[in-house]
Amino acid sequence: MTTPQVALEARAVRAELGRTPILHGIDLRLPAGRWSSVVGPNGAGKSTLLRVLAGLLPHGGEVLLHDRPLNALAARLRARQLSWLGQNEGAGDDLTVYDVAMLGRLPHQAWLAPPDAADRAAVERALRQTQAWDWRERPLGQLSGGERQRVLLARALAVEAEVLLMDEPLANLDPPHQADWLALVRELVRSGNTVVSVLHEVTLALQADEMVIMDTGRIVHQGPCGDAATHRALREVFHGRLNVASLEGQWVALPH
Amino acid sequence: MSAAISVPISGRARRPGWLLAIGLLVLAALLLVLGTDVGSRGFEDMWRSRNDPVATQILWDIRVPRTLGAWLSGALLGLAGAIAQGLFRNPLADPYLLGSASGAALGLAIALALIGASPFASAWVLRMGFTGAAFAGAVVGVLLTLVLAQGVQHTMRLLLAGVIVGVVLGAARDLVTLAAPETLQGLQAFMLGSTGYVGWGACAIMGAVLVPGLVVAWATGRGLDALALGESTAASLGLPLGAMRVALVAVLALATGAAVAQTGLIAFVGLASPHLVRSAARTTHGTLVFLSALMGGVLLMAADVLARWLIAPQELPVGVLTAVLGGSYLLWLMYRRSGVARRAP
Numbered sequence: 001m002t003t004p005q006v007a008l009e010a011r012a013v014r015a016e017l018g019r020t021p022i023l024h025g026i027d028l029r030l031p032a033g034r035w036s037s038v039v040g041p042n043g044a045g046k047s048t049l050l051r052v053l054a055g056l057l058p059h060g061g062e063v064l065l066h067d068r069p070l071n072a073l074a075a076r077l078r079a080r081q082l083s084w085l086g087q088n089e090g091a092g093d094d095l096t097v098y099d100v101a102m103l104g105r106l107p108h109q110a111w112l113a114p115p116d117a118a119d120r121a122a123v124e125r126a127l128r129q130t131q132a133w134d135w136r137e138r139p140l141g142q143l144s145g146g147e148r149q150r151v152l153l154a155r156a157l158a159v160e161a162e163v164l165l166m167d168e169p170l171a172n173l174d175p176p177h178q179a180d181w182l183a184l185v186r187e188l189v190r191s192g193n194t195v196v197s198v199l200h201e202v203t204l205a206l207q208a209d210e211m212v213i214m215d216t217g218r219i220v221h222q223g224p225c226g227d228a229a230t231h232r233a234l235r236e237v238f239h240g241r242l243n244v245a246s247l248e249g250q251w252v253a254l255p256h
Numbered sequence: 257m258s259a260a261i262s263v264p265i266s267g268r269a270r271r272p273g274w275l276l277a278i279g280l281l282v283l284a285a286l287l288l289v290l291g292t293d294v295g296s297r298g299f300e301d302m303w304r305s306r307n308d309p310v311a312t313q314i315l316w317d318i319r320v321p322r323t324l325g326a327w328l329s330g331a332l333l334g335l336a337g338a339i340a341q342g343l344f345r346n347p348l349a350d351p352y353l354l355g356s357a358s359g360a361a362l363g364l365a366i367a368l369a370l371i372g373a374s375p376f377a378s379a380w381v382l383r384m385g386f387t388g389a390a391f392a393g394a395v396v397g398v399l400l401t402l403v404l405a406q407g408v409q410h411t412m413r414l415l416l417a418g419v420i421v422g423v424v425l426g427a428a429r430d431l432v433t434l435a436a437p438e439t440l441q442g443l444q445a446f447m448l449g450s451t452g453y454v455g456w457g458a459c460a461i462m463g464a465v466l467v468p469g470l471v472v473a474w475a476t477g478r479g480l481d482a483l484a485l486g487e488s489t490a491a492s493l494g495l496p497l498g499a500m501r502v503a504l505v506a507v508l509a510l511a512t513g514a515a516v517a518q519t520g521l522i523a524f525v526g527l528a529s530p531h532l533v534r535s536a537a538r539t540t541h542g543t544l545v546f547l548s549a550l551m552g553g554v555l556l557m558a559a560d561v562l563a564r565w566l567i568a569p570q571e572l573p574v575g576v577l578t579a580v581l582g583g584s585y586l587l588w589l590m591y592r593r594s595g596v597a598r599r600a601p
Contacts (some may be wrong), residue, residue, distance in 0.1 A: 057486050079494030088491075091345060092484035094534050103482050106493045113474060139538060155485070159493075 007032035007066060007163050007194040008053055013044075014060035022048045024217045025061070030156045030210075032066075034150050035185055035195040037205035037225075038215035039238060046198040047087060047167050048212065053196065054084040054165050065163070079107035083161035084150060087168045093141025097151050100140055100181050104158030108144065115194060124156035128170050145172035153181070164188065170204060182207055202234065202253035225251060274542040276536050280550040284327055287557040291323030294564045316346070318457070323448060325454030325518065326560040327553035328462035330525050332515040332551020335466065337526030338545045339508045342480035343501070344415055349525035354414070354505070355421035356512040361521070362425045364446050365392020365432040367441035368463055387517045388456065390446065394513030397425055408501040411487070436456075446552035449520040449575020452562050459519040465514040469507040470549060476500050477542025484541075492512075522575050524582020525552050525559075555581075 013026040022045045030053075038046045049079075051052045051057040054080055055070045063070040065081060073081075082188045092100060103121040104126065119244070122241050127133040130150040140148060156164060170178050182204065185195050189209070199205040206225045213221040213233045221233035231244040234253065243254045292315055293300060344353070352358075366390035381389065402408065404417035429482040432442050479500045482490040491497055515522070529552040533544055538550030556574070559581060563572040 051488065052489075054492055056491050067452065075491075075496070076494035079492060082492070084488070084492035086486060092481070095481060095484060095537060095540065099540055103478070103485065103489075103493065106478060106482060106495065108397075126556050149446065152485070155489075217260065 002184065005032040006030065008196070009064040012061035013063060014027040014059055015048055018067045019050065022217050023052065026074055026107065026219055026220055028212065028222065030194065030196055032194050033192050034209040035189050035210035035211040036212055037200055038196065038198045038214060039205045040213045044214040045217040046214055048166050048200050050167050050196065054082055059084040076107050081161050083159035083164045085156035085166040086168055087171065091152065093139060095140055097132055097138055097140060099125065101150055101158050102152045103107055104155040104223065107153060107159060122160055123158050128152040146174055146177060146193065149173055150177065163194045168200065169197055169223060170199065170201060178204060206244070206251040206253060268434070268591035273537045273539050273547055276533065276547055277550060280554050284550070284557060288323050291326070291367055291557060291561045292319040294561055321456045321459050322451050322454050323557060323560065325462065326451040326557045328466060329451065329515040329519040329522065331549040331553035332462055332466055332511040332557025333522060333526040334529035335469055335473060335545055335549040336508050336511040337552065338530040339399060339504050340526070341530050342541050345412055347486060347531065351508065351512045353418040354509055355401040355418050355425060356394040356509055357516055357521055358422040358425035358429065359397020360390040360513065361446065362429040362432070363389040363396065365429045365443055366440050367429065368442045368586065369432050369436035371517065373384040384444065389431050391513050391517035392518055395509065397421055398509040406540050408505045446520040447522055448573030454518055455461040457573040462514050463519055464511050466549070469511050470546060472503050472507050473545035474542050475546060476504055477540060480541035485538050520575060522556060523579040525555050525578050528582045528585055529555060530554050
């Protein structure tokens with residue numbers, strides 16, 4: 001059995017928000033071409049970790065993207081390789097859906113250069129993947145929360161980066177669209193992309209290939225989602241108030 | 257995503273910005289003709305009196321630069337408003353937020369107080385001119401805001417620092433007027449806004465700030481679009497946010513400073529212009545900055561013509577008129593939006 005290639009690696013990563021330490025010496029290796037989900041109780045530092053991995057937060061220690069220090073990469077080069085979808089992204093209500101998705105092509109475009117055929121094709125692909133193509137002329141402000149989330153997901157997909165980091169990508173999505181998102185992520189992984197997501201919904205997080213479990217700014221467990229050790233760690237981190245069971249061949253998390 | 261839930265393209269498709277641009281340019285040309293025809297006797301056809309040397313002098317030395325100056329000042333404020341709202345990601349952001357208006361008012365108050373204080377001070381003020389003093393005050397106000405905010409990297413800190421500088425410099429201006437009450441009359445004209453003192457020199461200064469300002473704002477338009485989705489998203493797209501902020505704050509400060517120094521405090525033009533553009537056309541920031549400048553120019557020009565015509569031969573202070581019209585517009589906008597919200601399912 002060969003060891004999977006590592007897409008992203010954190011070495012002794014520490015981060016603070018204001019003067020409050022959030023991450024305490026994180027060591028993490030995220031395999032390439034896999035879907036890893038990060039879970040943990042509120043305030044565990046999941047979103048902060050994702051922002052550090054995306055190079056968006058000053059931090060101690062080191063983050064490596066394919067064995068190269070992230071800080072040493074030029075911003076545009078990093079942006080082409082790492083796509084990030086954050087929680088509660090800003091307003092942008094006046095921009096049309098198409099314009100928002102086209103922003104994902106900024107890392108590929110020369111300054112002031114108009115979008116080319118490749119940009120337009122990537123945007124159309126991304127909007128069709130999230131079923132937002134039909135609303136491309138509508139302003140973002142006229143969409144519902146779930147529709148808006150699909151457009152922001154299209155923006156992240158339009159980057160066509162090898163690694164996608166998504167913080168609560170299922171926020172506001174109804175169950176059918178959550179299922180669509182799962183299918184999309186599996187398709188991305190089949191195509192060789194690496195996906196790292198922070199999810200509050202543990203049942204959906206259990207559909208990933210690998211789970212990273214955090215508590216109070218530390219990683220308490222990393223392993224395959226189907227492992228008994230992972231399920232045990234989940235129970236512990238949620239103080240025994242979560243059971244993991246198998247239902248029709250899938251793992252489900254039941255809070256109690 | 258497989259389960260297709262298809263929604264048809266909205267009936268409110270994007271109206272092209274170029275159509276609005278043409279409309280605003282035509283309106284500006286009409287207002288320029290109207291503005292040159294409004295004098296102390298109401299409307300008079302100045303273009304027919306071109307053989308009269310006095311009329312020609314009034315036309316080319318007073319009315320044309322004044323009307324053109326109103327357009328330029330409004331355009332600067334419209335541009336600054338679009339930048340402020342994009343940079344601070346706040347639709348209520350005003351070009352005066354960085355302390356330029358209060359700084360300009362303080363600069364002018366000091367200059368007025370210094371006249372007659374000593375021969376040296378008087379000579380200094382005369383050399384600098386009142387508009388120079390107002391511009392210097394605006395620059396000092398913005399620099400104070402930047403120092404207090406420790407740079408331009410933190411939007412909220414910048415916003416807060418601007419508010420604090422505005423209050424402190426406003427209090428300092430009040431102290432100057434208390435110590436030298438004779439400054440009040442001169443200061444009042446500035447506080448109410450006026451295009452009456454704008455000549456060709458002022459037009460040249462405002463034009464020299466407007467053109468590069470528009471180019472810089474247009475060049476950073478996509479960055480402002482990305483910033484609308486959040487600072488982290490914009491940073492994740494590899495944008496040079498630091499350099500972009502520095503360039504935009506510089507344009508914002510210079511545009512506001514130049515406009516305020518030449519025409520005094522003109523309310524609401526900077527705030528309302530971007531809103532009017534957005535309500536008429538779907539735009540990205542690259543086109544919004546241009547259209548907002550065109551809209552600001554037309555608004556101030558129209559207000560200036562009205563201010564001169566309504567109670568001719570007297571003049572209304574143009575700033576009062578823009579405040580009344582702008583305030584009414586914002587009230588209408590609030591009413592319309594709350595009406596839309598009530599009708600929404």
